[in-house]
Amino acid sequence: MKRAVVVFSGGQDSTTCLIQALKNYDDVHCVTFDYGQRHRAEIQVAQRLSKNLGASAHKTLDVTLLNELAISSLTRDNIPVPDFSESEKSAIPSTFVPGRNILFLTLAAIYAYQVQAEAVITGVCETDFSGYPDCRNDFVKALNTAVSAGLARDIRFETPLMWLDKAETWALADYYEHLETIRQDTLTCYNGIQGDGCGECAACHLRANGLERYQDNKSAIMQSMKQKVGLA
Ligand SMILES: [Zn+2]
Numbered sequence: 184m185k186r187a188v189v190v191f192s193g194g195q196d197s198t199t200c201l202i203q204a205l206k207n208y209d210d211v212h213c214v215t216f217d218y219g220q221r222h223r224a225e226i227q228v229a230q231r232l233s234k235n236l237g238a239s240a241h242k243t244l245d246v247t248l249l250n251e252l253a254i255s256s257l258t259r260d261n262i263p264v265p266d267f268s269e270s271e272k273s274a275i276p277s278t279f280v281p282g283r284n285i286l287f288l289t290l291a292a293i294y295a296y297q298v299q300a301e302a303v304i305t306g307v308c309e310t311d312f313s314g315y316p317d318c319r320n321d322f323v324k325a326l327n328t329a330v331s332a333g334l335a336r337d338i339r340f341e342t343p344l345m346w347l348d349k350a351e352t353w354a355l356a357d358y359y360e361h362l363e364t365i366r367q368d369t370l371t372c373y374n375g376i377q378g379d380g381c382g383e384c385a386a387c388h389l390r391a392n393g394l395e396r397y398q399d400n401k402s403a404i405m406q407s408m409k410q411k412v413g414l415a
Contacts, residue, residue: 186210186300187341189238190291193229194371195390196306196344198236198364199356203343204304205237206359212240212298214291218280219250221257221264222375232368240298244290255280257373264373266383275314276385278373284317285326288340292330295338302339310348320345343412349393350400351408357397358405358414366394 187204191197191213204211213233217226226243233241249258256262256277265277284307291303307318316322320342327340344352356365371390372380380387397404409415 184209186212186298187302187304188212188214188291188295188298188300190287190303190305191215191229191233191238191241192306193225193232193369194306194386195356195365195369196308196352196371197229198232198369199352199361200304200306200343201233201236201238202356202359202361202364208302210300211238212242212294212300213238214287214294215241215243216246216249216287216290217243218246218253218283219258220280221260222370222373224375224377225370228368228370228377232364235368236364242294244294246286246290249280249283249286253281253283264384266385275316278385279315282317284315284322288323288326289330292334292338292340296334296336300338302341304341304343306344307342308344308347308352310346346411347408349389350396350404351411353394353397354401354405354408355412357401358408 185208187208189197189201189204189211191201215226215229230241256264257280262277288303288305295303307323309319323340323342331337356362367378370377371386373384373386374381
């Protein structure tokens with residue numbers, strides 16, 4: 184029995200990871216984190232999606248302490264979410280939640296240990312979100328080494344989207360015939376609006392721009408995606 188744990192927010196990236204995990208593993212568990220995020224609507228979206236797509240378990244963990252410690256426009260109502268052009272100006276945008284992926288991956292690994300899963304899957308991506316240091320490959324590899332040493336068990340951190348751009352992530356969902364699921368049923372928007380979102384924030388901009396690029400050049404992007412993820 185091959186078992187995996189998906190760090191699952193109900194957004195485009197983690198939903199695409201879940202769809203792929205359900206093809207590659209016999210048993211898939213989702214873990215969602217409640218840290219009082221601005222876009223908390225994603226928690227209900229995540230619960231609905233994991234059930235509809237066929238995950239065998241879904242755990243929502245209360246990590247309110249992250250909200251207390253990490254000051255960000257996603258954890259404080261009085262810090263506005265920057266629009267796309269503003270967030271381009273700063274090296275690390277105000278939507279960065281310090282420690283988020285350190286905590287999420289560590290907690291997901293502890294959960295994986297309990298349920299005897301061999302892998303923790305996360306939708307982090309260096310290509311489009313290099314402004315977030317905890318989305319980079321070097322960070323994930325380093326934490327994987329530390330966590331496996333600390334648990335005395337090899338739990339593999341998988342990052343299937345790490346080298347894909349957003350158009351290729353749309354192609355991956357399309358490959359599994361779930362493009363419309365991603366388009367209509369997921370929530371990526373920092374302002375908590377499902378589907379096409381607010382259209383103003385950086386997350387909406389990336390998502391819409393990626394879809395447009397994919398639709399303009401489907402076969403070439405499908406091909407490059409397949410090569411990158413080993414489906415070719
Ligand atoms: Zn938005």
